[in-house]
Amino acid sequence: MVKYLLFDIDDTLFPSTEFSALARKNALNAMISMGLDDDFDPINARLLSIIEKKGSNYPGHFNDLCSQLGIQEPGKYIAAAVAAYHDTKTSIAPFPKVPPTLLRLRESGYRLYIATQGNSIKQWDKLIRLRIALYFEGVFVSEELREDKGPAFYKKVLSALDAKAGDCMMVGDREDTDIAPARAVGMKTVRVLSGRQATLPTKADFVIKDISEIIPILRDL
Amino acid sequence: MVKYLLFDIDDTLFPSTEFSALARKNALNAMISMGLDDDFDPINARLLSIIEKKGSNYPGHFNDLCSQLGIQEPGKYIAAAVAAYHDTKTSIAPFPKVPPTLLRLRESGYRLYIATQGNSIKQWDKLIRLRIALYFEGVFVSEELREDKGPAFYKKVLSALDAKAGDCMMVGDREDTDIAPARAVGMKTVRVLSGRQATLPTKADFVIKDISEIIPILRDL
Incomplete structure (x- = not known):
């Protein structure tokens, strides 16, 4: 589950x-x-x-x-x-339904984490500017894990969480760094249709246009 | 003059x-x-x-x-x-009478310059954040002139302006980097009583508490 x-x-x-x-x-x-x-x-x-x-x-x-x-x-x-x-x-704002969706997921007992590519302080800065940092229990940044977002990165995430792959769902917009490698280690995957890869084909388990669609997906699992 | x-x-x-x-x-x-x-x-x-x-x-x-x-x-x-x-x-604001005083000085035909210690881009950033950059015809920064704010710095300023020392007045809060060396090369000097050196004795020609006091000083010269 x-x-x-x-x-x-x-x-x-x-x-x-x-x-x-x-x-x-x-x-x-x-x-x-x-x-x-x-x-x-x-x-x-x-x-x-x-x-x-x-x-x-x-x-x-x-x-x-x-x-x-x-x-x-x-x-x-x-x-x-x-x-x-x-x-x-520094005036970045989240997609509008992100904050209420994150809050609802926390209320429902899900444990929320970030899995992101890049420099630790820069990525934290974004979460702080977006005013959503406190929703997440932890942040996995490629720089700190010393692995780019490929299968080895997601394996390190699993071992840090002490979790089975089947208990994890990765949500992202990129096929190459979010969907393919998370799927390769056995996680469930949700592809958000935004950003520069929005029109690429996907092997994700679920495809959504808006982050709020995660709520019914999790309900129906 | x-x-x-x-x-x-x-x-x-x-x-x-x-x-x-x-x-x-x-x-x-x-x-x-x-x-x-x-x-x-x-x-x-x-x-x-x-x-x-x-x-x-x-x-x-x-x-x-x-x-x-x-x-x-x-x-x-x-x-x-x-x-x-x-x-x-990035939310810095000028002393309140700075913008109207600078405008009035420009209207009266004075040519305004900055003479500042430090890194060129950092000092420009302050002028931009203070929304006063356009009042100045030029900016002399120690880093670009390759001289700290001592007599040699002010000599380089004079030669860049192609001006006589007696035609120049230096306005600053510090005795060591603003008043003493500008005075040493023959400029007129105005000491603003603010910052960490506010209580030190001064050899400046004029002492002011507020930048707007420059207007009557120049009128009476």
Whole structure:
């Protein structure tokens, strides 16, 4: 019987992809407000190409953009961009039915955990900004477990919980890091149709559009 | 005749010392809200001692605090502390008469510059957060000039402005980095009585309690 519910964060509990695009847009507009004499579309195209080349976790996107634009004293533009970017990233909000669904699951006796890829403090920061950190008994972050979100990661989760795979259900938006590896170790899986992989085929046990659909799924199990 | 006005930022244009203390307090309270089972006063004493030992620009204050407290999985506490700290630091506001005074000085034809110690992007970030960045024609930051705020720093400022020392007035709260070295190169000086050096004796040409007092000083020169 399912007792442990594991949730991915990005694009599962909040629209991460959308917020990232908005943060970039706000950052570029802040540079223009600070006096940068360029139009949005060409500098946005440059920024996207920098992100594609250097990866989204590279910390020098705006520095590179300024040097491509030949800006001699980039301090004010970088500061304006980073401030606007951070302001957007710190104003993230969960998908609207996430908080009441989490509360209902706790009331029903389920034990809630996070299973997420990335840096421990960054992922905790998201839970805190989303105001949902206290709903979770624990957080499994790939960096702390020293395993990317593949089968070995989910095995470590099972042993940390001292749980059988059949007692666990993994909820996430990605087939490669959420559904396939959790399924490979025997967990039940729920695929949320959001984010960049929304149109990919899935082998998940259940497919939902909204997180609240978990409640009837668990009731019917 | 004074034409160029140079301003320090911290404790001159906004109550920096006060905001730093508030940011630390909010950070520790956020750790307690996240479930840390300690009282404010003892953890605050520990934090202050860490800051004293490692300096205020050391980035690992909360990491060190967590390891002193023997916290095994510090991610959530560090994330909560840093988020609250940053939220406070990004909500800084200028001393109330700063924006109208800067506007009036611009209207009167003065050319306004910043002369500040520290990291270029951090200092620009403050001007942006304070919503006063556009009042200034330029910003001289010690990091970019490769000189701490001593006489050599102010000489470089004079040569960048292509100005005579007698045409410049430096406004700041610190005797050691604002008043003494600006005076040493021949600038006029205004000491603002705020911050940690407020009670030290001064050799400044003028002493003010509120930034708006600059207007009558310039009128009477």
